[in-house]
Structure formats: C-alpha cells, structure tokens
Amino acid sequence: MYIIAGLGNPGAKYSGTRHNTGFMALDMISREFGIKINRIKYKAIIGEGTIGGQDVVLAKPQTYMNLSGLSILDLVSAYKVEPSRLIVIYDDIDLGLGVLRIRPSGSAGTHNGMRSIVYQLRTENFPRVRLGIGSPPEGVDLVNYVLSPFSKEEMPVILEACQRAVKGVELILTRGIQEAMSRYNG
Numbered sequence: 001m002y003i004i005a006g007l008g009n010p011g012a013k014y015s016g017t018r019h020n021t022g023f024m025a026l027d028m029i030s031r032e033f034g035i036k037i038n039r040i041k042y043k044a045i046i047g048e049g050t051i052g053g054q055d056v057v058l059a060k061p062q063t064y065m066n067l068s069g070l071s072i073l074d075l076v077s078a079y080k081v082e083p084s085r086l087i088v089i090y091d092d093i094d095l096g097l098g099v100l101r102i103r104p105s106g107s108a109g110t111h112n113g114m115r116s117i118v119y120q121l122r123t124e125n126f127p128r129v130r131l132g133i134g135s136p137p138e139g140v141d142l143v144n145y146v147l148s149p150f151s152k153e154e155m156p157v158i159l160e161a162c163q164r165a166v167k168g169v170e171l172i173l174t175r176g177i178q179e180a181m182s183r184y185n186g
Contacts, residue, residue: 001055003081004029004169005044005072007090007113009147010062018133019146021091022113023060025131025162030058032166042078043071052174061113068113069120076121083126087172089165090114091146095132098157100164102129102172102181127177129165131158 006026007019014020030037035049037058044059057079061071076086090113095101105125108114118124136145150158164184171180 001057001079001081002085002087002173003057003059003072003075003079004087005059005061005068005075005089007065007068007088008060009065010060014147016149017147018091018150019065021131021133021158021162022089024158025089025129025165026058026060028162028166029169042074044075046075052170054173056173065116066112067116069116069118072117073120083121083123086121086126087129087169088114088117088126089129089131089169091133092130093133093135093142093146095130095134097132097134097154098161099132100129100161100168100184101132102168102177102185103127104177104181127172129168131161131165133158 006022008014008023009019030047033049033051035047035058037045037047037060039046043063044061047058049056059075061068063071090111092111094109104127107124108118136142168180168184171183
C-alpha cells in the first residue's frame with residue numbers, strides 16, 4: 001500500500017493558488033484512476049483505490065500547509081505504511097514554472113509543509129514530486145506570492161505539469177522511482 005498526499009490549504013479561498021498545486025495534481029490522479037476523495041479521516045480528505053495494481057490512499061491534509069505533518073503522521077500510523085511508501089506532491093518556488101522534479105528523498109528546503117512532515121516523521125527518506133511554481137517577482141512577498149492564483153497564461157503550464165506528475169506517480173507505483181525520475185525529471 002502507498003499513501004499519495006497532495007499538499008495545499010483547505011477551503012475555497014485557497015483553491016487555485018500556487019500553494020495548492022499538490023491538491024490540483026491529486027485531483028487529477030483522482031479523476032484519472034476513478035478514486036473518489038470524499039471521506040474525512042486522519043485530519044485529511046481521503047480516497048482509497050488501486051493504481052497500477054497497487055493499493056493506494058489519496059490524501060489531502062486539511063491542517064493548513066505548515067501543519068501538514070500532523071495529518072501525514074496520522075495516515076502513516078493508521079495504515080502502517082513505511083515512509084518509503086509515502087509519495088508527497090507539492091509546489092516548489094525553487095523550480096521554474098512547470099518544472100517537475102521527482103526524488104526518492106531529500107531535505108524539506110524552504111517549504112513549510114515539507115518541514116512539518118519531515119519533523120513529524122523524523123525522516124527525509126520518502127519520495128516526493130515537486131511541481132515548480134517559480135519564485136516571486138522582485139518586491140513581492142513570498143507568502144502573498146504562494147497564496148496568489150496562477151495567471152491565465154500560467155494555468156495551462158501548471159496543468160500540464162500536474163498531468164506529468166500523474167504519469168510520474170503511476171510510473172513510481174508500477175516501475176519504480178528511478179524509472180519515473182529518468183522519464184519525467186526535466
């Protein structure tokens with residue numbers, strides 16, 4: 001079994017913002033594989049199903065970004081899943097808009113949601129799918145930037161990156177992370 005978590009902030013006010021890119025990608029996974037994300041458990045909205053012959057739990061933590069680790073810890077504990085079988089999808093300001101980066105492990109970097117997960121799990125050894133949202137323009141506050149919506153011009157780029165993330169996650173589950181990295185890291 002795998003847990004696939006998309007990071008974001010709960011509520012309509014944050015829908016479509018840069019910081020909710022993980023939720024956007026998880027919604028695409030949900031549609032692609034017919035897994036309804038509609039039950040509230042473990043401080044998350046979850047759905048259970050199968051992708052590529054693997055049992056999966058899709059999860060959208062509802063704790064707000066900087067406390068994502070609380071929900072992830074509950075999920076990993078409840079489903080008795082090793083961190084190596086947790087895949088976290090999230091936005092990254094250190095990657096250009098639309099750049100996808102799959103990694104088997106690594107530091108949390110500047111991302112508060114990832115910092116929370118690493119702190120709660122006490123490990124950095126879990127796969128992650130980073131979706132580049134670009135860095136804020138000069139003079140724009142980081143918080144305001146990540147909580148702002150994508151422009152009309154940016155939206156097709158990020159949606160295409162999310163679609164590649166869907167395929168990358170499927171490849172992690174069916175062929176392994178090395179294969180997914182070689183195919184989708186651009």
